[in-house]
Amino acid sequence: MSEFIQPNLLPALPEIVMLAMICLVLVVDLFLPQEKRGFTLLLSVATLVLTIIAIVAVAPSDSISSFGGSFVLDQMAVVLKIATCGLSILVFIYSRDYLIDHDIYKGEYYVLGLCATLGMMIMISGHSFLLIYLGLELLSLSLYAMIAFNRNSAIASEAAMKYFVLGAMASGLLLYGISIFYGITGTLNIEQLAGVVPQTMKENPVALSFALTFIVVGISFKLGAVPFHMWVPDIYQGAPTSVTLFIGTVPKIAGFAMAIRLLVDGLSDLQAEWSQMLIVLAVASLAIGNIIAIAQTNFKRLLAYSTISHIGFILLGILPGTDTGFAAAMFYTIVYAITSSVAFGVLLLLNRKGFEAENINDLSGLNESNPWIAALLAIAMLSMAGVPPTVGFYAKLSVLQAVIQVDMVWLAVIAVLFTVIGLFYYLRVIKVMYFDKPEPDQLPTIKQSLDVKILLSANGLSLIGLGIFPSALMGYCILAFS
């Protein structure tokens, strides 16, 4: 400990680039007049693009670690970070018109968004309890502020408050679990932890299970798995739609990474135990998410419950404890994030000054007024339901395959039966768009921002494109766990 070892900074280059750029954006934004706010957006998108370039530039062929083993850059981190940054770009651009209409087009929105993204990247690469926790808090604190971004909205403030209290509690639970692990194993480093767990299992199995339970609860809280899901619908509904778009897409990727880092990298010897817990969480999430979604009239709440059911599927992929399962869950997570960015993106397009589109009925007659946008949302809904040839089908297929591979056919049957229930409410959205006739004066109107439309179209068509050619993305996910 006496001499200071210069850590290898190269693996963290993307994070360093991003942090530097965040500072730049923050300063530049100070000197911009409101009408030039577009420049902040441009600079933020440039930040993310530069970060992606940095990720690709430093992408190792093998796993490398730095900072005394507490930071790791492996294939999984590379793929997930690129997905995180790429989706954040989409979120930023989709949000613009909404922010302008609601008079919250401020530079801080993008700075906070970038900070959240940085937090997620740290979570993805974190290989020590402490670093993962720091990343998580950076993400959460940025999100609290983003949810409350519209100061004048009471419902948004309520949502932010709720998220803050519950999030703090979840962090507390996670920290408690971490502290017990530290107490019984004496290390915070995940790699070292994995080394000492087998020995500890013999000496102190009860404390180990106790600590594991808190870790699993903390992860489920952050992911929104039943029974720790209560915050999800309220936050989705209360937050400004542009923030809902952000919460509903990118952080799921980081949550998945956190689950993998903690449960798989660190505690794979306890797989028998955590997979039991995940079975309960997964089945409950599938059941509650899909069934309660049927009763929703608010589109954001509907998507919230749909998220919960998708989390159930992601947990299904993790719980077999096999490489194919992890790859399937990773594929599912990325696909889910892409799909829901389309769904929320369409919802954002429907918003306009003085009108907050959030009910399912606000979509009625969309096929009449704007068939192309309706088709994009229909594709997103079918992808969420898992109807081929959309990519959602392959996501479900790969998870089911992983579950059946370990002889848990009954679990697969339960999962597909809840998928059928889920299909019902996705079909209802399509029904409203295509079959219902709106009042003539209430035809949904779409703003004509060409760049958003082009991006959204590409995003929506990618669901079909990836559905017909899922090999490449699936290959990356499999590579990450081989």
Place this chain on the structure above:
Amino acid sequence: MFADGLLLSLVIWTPILGGALVLFAGDREPSGARKIALAVSIATFVLSIPLYTQFNTDTHLLQFVERNSWIPAFNIEYFIGIDGISMPLILLTSFTTIIVIISSWEVIQYRVSQYMAAFLFMEGFMIGTFSALDSILFFMFFEAMLVPMFLVIGIWGGANRIYATIKFFLYTFIGSVLMLVALIYMYSKTGSFSILDFHLLRLTMTEQILIFLAFLVAFAVKVPMWPVHTWLPDAHVEAPTGGSVILAAIMLKVGGYGFLRFSLPITPDASAELDWLIITMSLTAVVYIGFVALVQRDMKKLIAYSSIAHMGFVTLGFFIVFRIMDGDSSATGSALALEGGMVQMISHGFISAAMFLCVGVIYDRMHSREIADYGGVVNTMPVFAAFMVFFAMANAGLPGTSGFVGEFMVILASFRASFWIAFLAATILILGAAYTLWMIKRVIFGEIANDNVRALTDINNREILYLGILAVAILALGLWPYPLVEVMHPTIENLLNHISQSKL
């Protein structure tokens, strides 16, 4: 081989790409959308003709095969090819789509391009379903075809269309997801999703029974068999004419095809063990649903129930083979049963299409499907009445029409299994005649019932064209079914040979 496989791919993808083209052409020029759609459907039909003319009838081996790796991670392949079972169904699909597009020419005025595109997409997906030899490819097409049909019923359907279309989608989906689990299970055993590999997979009885039941749910809903048939009358009644035609003529056949492609060869022992279940369900469909059809007041509902009864014959033919094989070692009887089922599928494709088109013709004029609103139509629409009576006779199984051939083959084969099965099956000839002809009597004949009927105008050339084509097809198949039987015979023989060997 390359050119062969390419041809089959073209038949699948031409309508799908054509559908996208029609969709992007948009509604500014509806007549343009119609013309493109017709051109695409005719092109597809022309492309599908070589599948018949160049088909080698001496072999059961798969022809026009194309096999490429598609998703290597799961060993999923783009693997297509046809044999004597699938080829006739593909031709039926490409043929029927042309009829549907002609029949919707003037009738559909709302969102023409979306309507036409939906049918072209469906055509491609259905042909893909019949050609796929990789089970995931099959599943993909199998599910994908639901989406356009869902929209067709939901957008252009009748008053209660939303209930009907959601019921249709959910019923079919719940059946198919269990099949998906079965497919993945077999993949975990073989490491491949190829249907041919599944055929060779050895399975224990328990596994076979569970897999058989999973397939049964999927295909029984699709056929549909009693007691999971209830979506069909709803869907038919609410669907626009074109939707009803495709639904009855082709989509139901996917279920029958599935039994032949999956259930029988993959789980022969379970099929033999549980054949009583299918036979009971089929006979119930024939007898009970026949009586239900008798009391219908809505013409489309009546024809829908008649479809269920006729499809009961198909499944009876497919699953009676085990009883025939038990009693009689020669394969002729069982081949007769399977071929009878297949002929019945093709024939029902023509006849049900024709019946629904006939109802569509008078519905377009009177906007009513109630039998009670009609009467004496022959006085104002003599040409139409001639067609409808002819199709009704075919539906009732009049010798000389295609409806007779399949039913006669199945009944004949059933006699080798059991007199009583054959007896109950034969009631379809009586019941079918009763409900069809009674409907004809009430709608077509008699005094002119009301002023609306008095004001009817007879069918125009376009309507004569498509009804005429169907009449010719029904007669041709009825008088000379040999070309069809010849095509499928080697495949059926091989299938029988395959299922007679235990996989335990």
